[in-house]
Structure formats: structure tokens, C-alpha cells
Amino acid sequence: MIEIKDVHFTYPTGVEALKGVSLSIRNGEFVAVMGQNGAGKTTLVKQFNGLLKPTKGDVLVDGVNTRDISVAQLARKVGFVFQNPDHQLFSETVEEEVAFALKNFGFKQDTIERRITWALNLLNLTEYRKTSPFMLSGGERKRVALASVLAWNPKVVILDEPTIGQDHRQKETLRQFIVQLNAQGKTVVIVTHDVEFVAECNPRVVLMTQGQIVADGEAKRILTNPNIALKASIVSPQITQIFQGLTDLGLPTDVIDVSEAKKILIEYLEEERGKR
Amino acid sequence: MTIIETKSLSYTYPGGTKPSIRDVSLTIEKGEFVILTGPSGCGKTTLCRCFNGLIPHFYAGQLEGELAVAGLKVSEHPISEMAQRVGLVFQNPENQLFALSVEKDVAFGLENLGKPRDEIRKRVDWALQTTGIEELRERAPHELSGGQQQRVAIACVLAMQPDIMVFDEPTSFLDPLGAQKIFEVINELNKKLGITVILVEHRLDLASKYADHVVIMENGKILLNGKPKEIFNSETARLIGVGIPKATRLWQMLQENGVKLDGVPTSSDEATQLLREVLKT
Numbered sequence: 219m220i221e222i223k224d225v226h227f228t229y230p231t232g233v234e235a236l237k238g239v240s241l242s243i244r245n246g247e248f249v250a251v252m253g254q255n256g257a258g259k260t261t262l263v264k265q266f267n268g269l270l271k272p273t274k275g276d277v278l279v280d281g282v283n284t285r286d287i288s289v290a291q292l293a294r295k296v297g298f299v300f301q302n303p304d305h306q307l308f309s310e311t312v313e314e315e316v317a318f319a320l321k322n323f324g325f326k327q328d329t330i331e332r333r334i335t336w337a338l339n340l341l342n343l344t345e346y347r348k349t350s351p352f353m354l355s356g357g358e359r360k361r362v363a364l365a366s367v368l369a370w371n372p373k374v375v376i377l378d379e380p381t382i383g384q385d386h387r388q389k390e391t392l393r394q395f396i397v398q399l400n401a402q403g404k405t406v407v408i409v410t411h412d413v414e415f416v417a418e419c420n421p422r423v424v425l426m427t428q429g430q431i432v433a434d435g436e437a438k439r440i441l442t443n444p445n446i447a448l449k450a451s452i453v454s455p456q457i458t459q460i461f462q463g464l465t466d467l468g469l470p471t472d473v474i475d476v477s478e479a480k481k482i483l484i485e486y487l488e489e490e491r492g493k494r
Numbered sequence: 495m496t497i498i499e500t501k502s503l504s505y506t507y508p509g510g511t512k513p514s515i516r517d518v519s520l521t522i523e524k525g526e527f528v529i530l531t532g533p534s535g536c537g538k539t540t541l542c543r544c545f546n547g548l549i550p551h552f553y554a555g556q557l558e559g560e561l562a563v564a565g566l567k568v569s570e571h572p573i574s575e576m577a578q579r580v581g582l583v584f585q586n587p588e589n590q591l592f593a594l595s596v597e598k599d600v601a602f603g604l605e606n607l608g609k610p611r612d613e614i615r616k617r618v619d620w621a622l623q624t625t626g627i628e629e630l631r632e633r634a635p636h637e638l639s640g641g642q643q644q645r646v647a648i649a650c651v652l653a654m655q656p657d658i659m660v661f662d663e664p665t666s667f668l669d670p671l672g673a674q675k676i677f678e679v680i681n682e683l684n685k686k687l688g689i690t691v692i693l694v695e696h697r698l699d700l701a702s703k704y705a706d707h708v709v710i711m712e713n714g715k716i717l718l719n720g721k722p723k724e725i726f727n728s729e730t731a732r733l734i735g736v737g738i739p740k741a742t743r744l745w746q747m748l749q750e751n752g753v754k755l756d757g758v759p760t761s762s763d764e765a766t767q768l769l770r771e772v773l774k775t
Contacts, residue, residue, distance in 0.1 A: 253669070254669040254671065254672070255639050255640045255641065255667075255669050255672060355534055355535050356534070357534045382666050383534070383585070383663070383666060384534065384696075385532075385533045385534045385735065385736075385737070386533075386696060386735050386736055386737030387533060387734075387735030388533075388534060389737070390735070411668070411669045411670060412697075413670055414699055414737075414740065451670065451672065452669070452670055452671070453670035453671055453674055453700070455740065456699045456739060456741050456761075456762045456765075457740050457741075457744065457762075459762035459763075459766075460741060460744070460765045460769065463762070463763070463770075464766060464769060464770060464773065467770070467773050467774070469773075476740050476743050476744050476747065477747070479744050480744060480748060480751065483748060483753070483769070483773075484748070484751055486773060487753060487772070487773070490773070
């Protein structure tokens with residue numbers, strides 16, 4: 219779906235944010251881009267929808283080079299939800315906000331109506347249809363931003379730091395929502411620092427540091443590797459830390475999920491009891 | 495010694511139809527490290543705005559009940575006076591920093607209070623040193639990384655030498671290692687200087703090990719108030735969807751399966767230790 223070939227990117231200020239990145243994301247994958255502040259995560263995902271074009275190298279989205287297509291055309295395929303919803307929202311009502319892109323894409327009025335109803339319902343925003351986005355809480359504004367992107371049904375959804383400012387319950391809702399989107403065949407890319415959130419979702423993790431990809435693979439493998447984690451300013455999930463403190467008892471070191479942790483410990487205890 | 499005491503405190507924002515905090519009675523002792531948490535919109539930030547007088551002096555609205563901070567009745571003392579007792583550090587340092595150099599930003603509050611030049615210099619030096627950013631003195635705040643900016647924001651508040659510092663989700667824009675460093679700075683201010691810390695936080699996995707008092711709010715009310723171990727282990731905390739530390743959650747799940755463990759872990763180190771004892775015997 220997205221193919222990145224040896225991409226370099228330098229901002230006009232001279233900051234070299236990407237230094238030779240190659241990456242391939244298949245249709246229907248769920249990918250978390252992680253890494254320290256300033257590692258180039260947001261710069262990388264902005265290449266996916268053509269907001270930024272590589273200084274050197276190529277980005278292909280659904281087989282088309284982002285240099286040969288306008289951002290508007292690309293946006294139809296790749297929806298981008300910004301870290302700060304206030305960088306995205308501007309309309310007087312939630313309804314108009316969601317309608318905006320649909321109108322721009324030239325959808326018919328009755329389709330627009332249907333899509334708005336669908337997206338607001340999906341994100342539990344129906345009661346705010348006529349409300350100004352700026353009257354809503356930070357978490358709700360994030361959901362409006364997401365609704366406005368999902369309304370035009372892009373194949374790829376990019377979420378930049380979706381868990382910031384969300385409480386535990388909202389994160390759980392978001393997690394279920396992402397899993398659901400992904401199950402419907404959408405390619406989902408999130409940019410995040412939230413190690414515990416990633417541990418609960420278990421996506422493919424692409425880890426960046428200083429403009430380069432330093433690791434790429436299953437969350438379980440990446441988050442539990444102390445060398446990789448340290449290099450990218452990642453603190454291992456709490457469950458991993460607990461298990462890594464018990465390696466001398468023969469317990470595995472690559473556990474990230476609390477339910478899995480429980481299962482392993484119960485089995486260990488039963489086995490020990492059986493020995494006696 | 496009690497440093498913050500609220501009795502039946504309720505507050506409604508101007509134009510609001512219902513109170514944002516309701517009947518809050520809370521006592522915080524001097525030198526405590528308090529974590530204040532609860533679902534979004536539960537009134538955490540509103541309560542913090544009461545502590546330094548932003549409510550009612552800046553926000554107006556309807557305040558009822560009693561509130562004393564550092565022995566002062568907040569409603570009777572202006573923000574300028576309360577700000578010297580209670581410092582507020584926000585989520586996003588960009589909302590707080592504005593000067594052309596770190597040094598000037600840190601000196602700003604003191605200049606406003608009309609402190610003598612020598613004292614300003616001394617306090618700025620001290621604040622930069624304590625937060626570990628002396629080498630950033632001449633740099634422009636907007637050129638710094640998120641973690642560095644947050645340290646500058648902390649230094650600005652620290653320079654006022656407050657008795658109480660309130661941190662409103664100070665690490666949500668930082669990567670985990672950056673967040674951990676900020677929590678360590680906050681912990682030092684608390685343990686070494688005896689500053690009373692109130693930390694508003696959702697990410698309890700990283701912060702809970704430093705706290706000795708946890709307050710959970712819901713719908714403007716205080717729902718739970720006590721020692722971290724009791725609070726994180728309560729059924730109520732889990733049911734309202736507070737993100738209790740995974741170490742505590744694992745311990746609960748093991749208990750449910752009939753595994754007996756002494757004590758309640760709130761950090762990975764504690765959990766490792768407790769598990770070690772159980773697994774070895």
C-alpha cells in the first residue's frame with residue numbers, strides 16, 4: 219500500500235529529519251511508528267499523504283509516486299488526523315466540520331448527509347452534531363477530527379499521537395476502535411510514545427531514532443529488547459520490566475501483556491507445585 | 495502540618511449550567527507528593543485552578559465553600575500573592591514560555607514581583623541548577639526539545655520558591671524516557687526541598703511510585719482519597735476506568751486466581767520483589 223524507498227528529507231531550515239528511510243506497509247496492516255521526540259516520526263508519516271515530498275528517494279502510495287499526484291488526490295486515499303485537533307478544526311459546528319472534506323471531494327448532498335450521520339454515530343458524537351467543536355473537551359475534539367477523516371472512507375488512516383490527553387477509558391475505546399477499523403481492512407498507522415497503549419494493541423512497530431529506522435517488527439519483540447529500547451528512548455512496558463527482573467527463575471523476557479503475564483505465572487506456580 | 499484544606503468546595507464556571515467541582519473536602523499535608531487523577535472532565539484542572547486563586551480571581555464564576563492554602567484564605571488574597579505560594583506548570587510548555595532566552599523566562603515572574611536584581615540573579619541561578627538546565631541559559635526556549643522546554647517551565651515556577659507546585663499532566667508531550675526524567679526532577683523537588691507536589695496525571699505506570707497520597711475524582715467529586723496502595727487496589731478505581739499501574743493490575747489478577755501475595759505493588763520493582771518471594775517458595 220505504501221512503499222518508501224531510501225527517502226531523505228531536509229526541512230528548509232536545514233534540519234535533516236529523514237536520513238535514508240526504506241519501509242513497506244502492506245494493505246490492511248496496523249503499524250505503530252515510535253521513537254524519541256525529534257526522531258522524525260511525524261516527518262515520516264507526512265510523506266505518506268504527500269504533505270511533505272522527499273528531498274531524495276521515492277514514496278509510492280497504492281502504486282503512485284507522491285510526486286506525480288496532488289495532496290488533494292492523495293487525501294482521498296490517505297486520511298491524516300493531526301496530533302493537535304485545533305490544527306485541524308475550524309468550522310462552526312461539528313456537522314459542518316465533517317461535511318467540509320466531503321463537499322470538497324464532490325460527494326452528492328444525500329451521500330454527505332448519510333456519511334455525516336454514519337461517522338458521528340461511529341464516534342459517539344451524534345448529540346454534538348450542531349455544537350461548535352470549540353465548546354467540546356480535548357478528547358471530544360480529537361474524536362471530531364477523526365470523524366471528519368473517516369467520513370470520506372480513506373484506505374489508509376494515519377493518527378498522530380492519538381492517546382495524548384485521553385484518559386484510560388477513552389484510550390480503551392480508541393484501541394477497540396482502531397482494532398475494528400483494521401479488521402475492516404483499513405491500513406492504520408499511528409505515531410505514538412505510549413508504550414503501554416502499544417503493548418495492549420500489539421501492532422507492527424517501526425522504531426525510529428535520529429531520522430532513521432532502527433528496528434521494525436512485532437511489538438512484543440521490539441518493546442522487550444533492552445538495547446533497542448534504550449537507543450530510542452523507550453521505557454519498556456511495566457509488565458516487561460517485571461519479567462526482566464525475574465529471568466534467573468527461568469521466566470520469559472518478552473512478555474508485554476498483563477493477561478499473558480498472569481497465565482505464565484499461574485502455569486509456573488502449578489508446575490513448581492507439581493514437582494514437589 | 496496541613497498546607498491545603500478545602501471544605502465543601504463547589505465551583506461553577508461563568509455561564510456553566512452545572513458545577514465543575516462539587517462538595518470537595520480535601521486535606522493535603524505539607525511535603526506530600528499527591529497524584530490527582532480521574533476521567534477527562536472530572537474537575538481535576540478546575541480544582542488546581544482554585545489552589546492558586548485563578549479561581550475565583552481570574553475566572554469569576556460561582557465559588558462556594560472554604561479553601562485555605564498555606565494558611566491563607568484564597569478568596570481574600572490576589573493571584574499575585576498566591577502565585578508566590580503555589581506554582582502551576584502546564585501540560586504544554588509552549589503555552590507558558592515566551593521570552594527570547596531561558597534566563598529571561600525564568601527571571602520574568604521575579605521581575606514582575608519587583609524583587610531586587612541580586613536576588614533575581616541568585617534565584618535564577620538556583621532554579622536553573624536545580625532543574626539541570628544551566629547550560630541552556632542563553633538558548634531561546636522555542637528552539638529547545640519538548641523535555642528541555644518542560645524543565646524551563648518548571649524552573650520558571652521554581653524560581654518563585656513556592657511552597658506548593660501543581661503539575662497538570664506535565665509529560666504528555668514527551669517520550670517515555672523524557673517523561674521519566676521530568677518525574678525524577680519533580681520527585682527531587684519534593685524529597686530534597688520539601689515542596690508539596692500535586693501531580694495531575696493519567697499515566698500512572700510511570701508516576702505512581704513517587705506518590706504518597708492519591709486522589710481520584712469523578713464528575714466533580716472526590717471518589718477516592720488515601721494511600722496509593724489502598725486506592726489502586728480498590729475495585730472502584732478499576733471500575734471507573736482509572737488506568738491503575740499494570741503491576742497492581744497483575745497482582746489483582748493473580749489474587750483472583752488464588753495466588754497469595756503480601757503487600758500491593760504499585761511499581762515494577764515492587765512487583766518483581768513480591769513475585770520473587772512467591773515463585774521461590
